[in-house]
Amino acid sequence: MRNFIGCSLFIILTLLLTGCVGVEKENKKPISNAKITIEPYNMSEKEKMLVSKTGIEQIAFFKLEGNLKEDDDLQFSVEVYENGKLKEELLTTSDEPKTQFKDSIISFGISNFNDKDHSLKLITGIPSGLATTNYSNNMTSSSFSQLVGEKVTLEKNKPVYLAAWVGTTKNILSSVGSENGELPAGIEEAEFALLYRILWTDNVKK
Known part of the structure; x- marks a missing residue:
């Protein structure tokens, strides 16, 4: 009887350990269905109000x-x-x-930190x-705009443009724009x- 109980406990313990190993292997399985979406936040x-206290004049957030x-x-x-x-x-x-990304926030912002030489501080x-x-430049007027108006699904090796800062030294400022993240018209x-x-591509790290 003792041998039967001992054998039964051994079998149960073996099954439990096998199950744990199986779960561990399952958790380490590579993701087969890759998909990335991005949308304005x-x-x-x-x-x-909090962002206005940072001194960043123009910024766009995305999820x-x-x-x-x-x-x-x-x-x-x-x-x-x-x-x-x-x-x-x-x-x-x-x-x-x-x-893996869940409610991950990314952003692009610009601050004019030196009015004398129109230097810009870029923040990503x-x-x-x-x-x-x-980044120093000699632009005298500028505009800032988002280039994604709704949720976009990324395609591998196809860039998606999220925001644009456009400057000029002339009297007329060219406008650029897109809704789905393509290279903006007017560029x-x-x-x-x-x-x-942003670009979804192969990992080139050795």
Whole structure:
């Protein structure tokens, strides 16, 4: 009888351990159905008041949702355009450590921190942190706009443009715009523009 009870306990313990290993393996399974969506985040009045105390004149927030595969990556950058042509990229980040996003907030903001030489402070909020840089220009007037009006599903290797800052030294300021995050119409006429971009791509980290 003792042998039967001992054998039964051993079998039950073995089954429990096997179940735990199975759960652990299941939790470590790579995500097979990767999908990422992004949409504007509408601030409450209290949130707007708090942001107004930071000294950031123009900022847009977005909500990121979905899952990535282990070998995928989200890249964030600010593209600089002069006279309609891409000049360079600023604040480029990649190797995003997260693969699952739930109510993740990202942002792009601009602050005029030096009125004498029209220097700009660029601020990008990404899922894993915050990046900033200073950028000098000679623009005398500008506009800021969001380029995504509703929820957009990202496609791999297809950039989505989220916000734009457009400047000019002339009397007429060119307007740019889009609703679904495509390269904004009118960018070819812009004297100077900063575009906040997100790109779903392969993870190139060795």
